[in-house]
Amino acid sequence: MGVYRFALDICMILISIAGLQVDTILQILLKRAKRLALQIFYKMLRTFIATLDDSLRIAQEGKQARAEALIELHKTEKELKDALLAVKARAEEVPELIEKSSEV
16 A cells, blocks of 8 residues: 555645646546556457467367377287287197196
8 A cells, every 4th residue: 555655645746746636637647547457458358368379279289199199009009909919829829838828
């Protein structure tokens, strides 16, 4: 509150020095405050829009990364399946392995 009181005191001093009427000064201040409020509001909207754009970009990048990971996962699963089938085929070529595994 100290800063606001200080600003108010300065305004009152400037008003008395300039010899302007308080109503005139208040109108000028209100116009400037409205203009400043609109500038702040527009800046806030631009920031919000930029945040939305970033969020959409990040979501799209995540979607792409998930799709690539899924392709890699399917590729790895296929390689594992092929490797297991190759081991099974080799095991079938050696009857002793099949007999020992069925005994266990």
